[in-house]
Amino acid sequence: MPFTNSTNNFGPTKWSVNSQAGLGTHTTLATAMTAASSGDTIILETSVTENVTITPGVNIVGLASGSANLPSITGTLTMTGAGTSTISGLELITNSAAIIAITGSAASILNVNNCYLNFTNNTGITFSTSGATAALNIYKCTGDIGTTGIGIFTSTATATITFEYTQITNSGGSTTQSSTSAGAIFFIYSDLNSPFVSTSTGGITANYTFFGAGNNATSLTLGGSGAHNFFLCKINGGTSSAISIGATASFYECTIMSSNTNAITGAGTINYSGIAFSGSSVKINTTTQVGGLLQGGVAQAPSTGFIGEQLTATTTGVSLSTGAAKTIASISVTAGIWDICGMIDLAGTITGTQFLGGISTTNNTLNFNFGSDTTSLPVPPTAASDIGLTIMPQRATLTSTTIYYLVARGTFTVGTLTGAGKISATRVG
Numbered sequence: 001m002p003f004t005n006s007t008n009n010f011g012p013t014k015w016s017v018n019s020q021a022g023l024g025t026h027t028t029l030a031t032a033m034t035a036a037s038s039g040d041t042i043i044l045e046t047s048v049t050e051n052v053t054i055t056p057g058v059n060i061v062g063l064a065s066g067s068a069n070l071p072s073i074t075g076t077l078t079m080t081g082a083g084t085s086t087i088s089g090l091e092l093i094t095n096s097a098a099i100i101a102i103t104g105s106a107a108s109i110l111n112v113n114n115c116y117l118n119f120t121n122n123t124g125i126t127f128s129t130s131g132a133t134a135a136l137n138i139y140k141c142t143g144d145i146g147t148t149g150i151g152i153f154t155s156t157a158t159a160t161i162t163f164e165y166t167q168i169t170n171s172g173g174s175t176t177q178s179s180t181s182a183g184a185i186f187f188i189y190s191d192l193n194s195p196f197v198s199t200s201t202g203g204i205t206a207n208y209t210f211f212g213a214g215n216n217a218t219s220l221t222l223g224g225s226g227a228h229n230f231f232l233c234k235i236n237g238g239t240s241s242a243i244s245i246g247a248t249a250s251f252y253e254c255t256i257m258s259s260n261t262n263a264i265t266g267a268g269t270i271n272y273s274g275i276a277f278s279g280s281s282v283k284i285n286t287t288t289q290v291g292g293l294l295q296g297g298v299a300q301a302p303s304t305g306f307i308g309e310q311l312t313a314t315t316t317g318v319s320l321s322t323g324a325a326k327t328i329a330s331i332s333v334t335a336g337i338w339d340i341c342g343m344i345d346l347a348g349t350i351t352g353t354q355f356l357g358g359i360s361t362t363n364n365t366l367n368f369n370f371g372s373d374t375t376s377l378p379v380p381p382t383a384a385s386d387i388g389l390t391i392m393p394q395r396a397t398l399t400s401t402t403i404y405y406l407v408a409r410g411t412f413t414v415g416t417l418t419g420a421g422k423i424s425a426t427r428v429g
Contacts, residue, residue, distance in 0.1 A: 016063075018045040029073065033058060038083060044090060047072040051097075056083025056108065062090040070116060073099075080104035082131075088113040094122040100136065101126040102157070107133040117143030117152075117168065123176070125153035127161055127183070134159040143168040145194060151178035152194050155202070158182045167191040175217040180204065184226055187211075198224030198247075205229045212236040222249045222268070230254055241265040242279075245286050251275055261285075305336075309427040313406075316420040320346070325356075325366045325409040328421035334401050337429030339393040342406040343422050346387040350415035357389035357408045359423065366407050395428075 015032045018024030024045055026032040029052050032042045038057025045063040054060075054077055062071040072091035078101045079085065092099040092115055099117065102108050108129055117124055117138075124143070127136055134157060145152065145168065152168060155161060160183055170193040177195045180202035187206035195213040198204050203226020211219040216238030222228045223246035230250065235242045236257040243249075243256065245266035253274040256263045262285040263277055264270065269288040290305060315329040328344055344357040358366045389408070396402075406423035 014040055016043040016045055017048065019048065020046070029060070044071045044073070047074070047091075049074040049095065051075040051095075052077055054079045054085050054110070056081040056085060056106075059086045059088070060090065061088050064089065072118075075099075076101055078103065079108045079110050080106060080129075081108060082106035084109040084111070086111040086113060087115060089115065091116040091118055092124075093118040094120050094124060096121055098122060098126040099124050102129045102134060102136055105130040107131045109133075109135045109137070111137045111139065112141060113139045115141045117141055118146065119143065119150055119152065120146040121150070123150045123152070123154055123178075125155075125161070127153060127155040127157045127159070129157045129159060132158055136161045138163045138166050140165045141168075142166070145170045145172050145174045147172035148174045149176050150174055151176045152192070153178045153180075153185075155180040155185065156182055158201075160184045160186060162186040162188070163190045163192070164188040165190065169193050173215045175213065175215050177221065180224065180226075195219055195221070197221040198226060198228065201225050203227040206233050207231045208233065210234045210236075211242075213238070213240070216240050218242065218244050220244070221246070222266075223247055236279075237263070245270055305427075307427055307429065311425040312422060314420075314422040318408075318419040318421075320408060320410050320417045320419055322413070322417075323409070323411050325364050325407050326419065327364050327405045328408050328419045329406045329423045330363070330403055331423050331425055332401055332403050333396070333398060333425045335398050336427050338396045338398065338425045339428055340396055340404055340423070340425045341393040342391040342424070344389040344391075344406065344408045345420045346389070346408060346410055346417055347420070348412075348415050348417040350410070350412040350417055354411040355387050355389065355409070357391055357406070357421075359391050359394060360405050360407050361402060363403075363405050364407065365405075366409055393426075396425075397429075 015036050016024035017026050017029050017032050029048050036058045041059040043063050070091040072093055074093040075095045076097045080103050177197040179197045181200040185204045187209040189208045191210045193212045195217050202224035213219040218237050218240045219235050221244045228249035232253045234255045239259050241260045241262050242258040243264045245268035248269040250271040255276045255278055257279040258281045259279050260281050262283050263281040264284045267287045270286045271290055311331045313329040313331045318328050320326045342359055360367050406421050408419045410417045
């Protein structure tokens with residue numbers, strides 16, 4: 001039993017809470033908090049059920065005991081003042097309200113270390129401070145979402161929440177999204193089995209983190225204008241799309257798991273490289289895709305700038321004069337490495353001696369590189385028929401946009417000749 005006086009400097013700790021009178025300096029956490037000053041630490045020896053406002057600078061530590069259970073606080077810990085406090089070695093349990101609430105307008109910084117976060121009946125964290133430099137840091141914690149209809153947090157603050165080396169399971173199978181509408185949420189080396197959403201100016205960034213929404217729900221719905229950057233993460237949506245992007249998001253060396261038609265979907269913009277798909281779906285169906293060399297989709301035309309992008313142009317009814325080269329169709333090809341090919345159909349009632357087709361960078365001009373970009377019909381027809389010419393793919397490496405022309409030439413003595421054709425360019429690099 002500690003000896004106490006007005007300053008209690010004779011016991012093993014200055015402030016301790018034990019529900020049995022005489023075994024601590026206080027029987028409630030609230031009264032100990034009132035007595036403590038910035039720089040003090042309160043030792044919680046036994047579990048309590050109460051709501052407490054944290055004095056900035058005062059820390060709360062659970063007393064290690066021989067039992068497997070940590071001392072617990074069932075209720076809400078609220079922080080509104082400026083300063084830094086740390087909670088460690090405790091089980092925090094919801095009591096039909098959040099277990100942590102950071103409110104007000106001050107620079108409130110709360111560290112939660114090595115705790116078990118037990119979200120039994122309510123979303124666990126309310127982060128609504130207007131203090132721009134406020135922060136909630138959750139480090140080396142575990143936890144569980146115990147029922148449906150609740151999430152890990154609701155954040156309307158412009159400040160930041162960070163989860164580091166934290167694992168939260170979802171035994172209740174909740175598909176309720178943890179949300180941010182203003183600030184940044186950071187995940188580092190964590191495992192979160194809950195869906196997340198950003199709206200308004202909110203953003204989410206993660207490194208080496210697993211997102212598994214559970215119950216076949218979209219794990220990440222990214223609609224806020226804040227930063228969305230994901231590095232070496234795994235995101236699982238089950239039968240739902242794993243990710244829905246309504247703003248701009250970047251994914252680097254991430255693994256996506258989904259059996260939905262679209263593994264990644266949305267009307268936003270995705271920047272990515274090194275994405276791997278471990279589910280049956282490998283389709284990215286966002287409106288805009290930039291930054292990668294290979295598009296991660298099947299049954300979908302590659303977007304501009306991706307390998308497989310194709311440019312085409314077709315024309316019909318182009319009149320040809322004998323002996324004069326004439327452009328049938330043309331395309332404007334952007335910088336990159338391309339394979340360019342063409343097909344020409346010449347029609348008319350004619351008697352001819354030579355028919356040529358080719359691809360050129362000069363309008364109405366043939367290059368006469370036979371076997372390369374020009375082809376000819378070895379035996380010209382002498383009666384009405386269609387004449388088909390195929391120009392095999394030619395490799396072009398471009399540093400700037402270049403116009404390519406599909407050109408035909410016929411030499412004939414009787415009748416009229418018209419041309420139709422198609423020119424295509426396929427990006428290969």
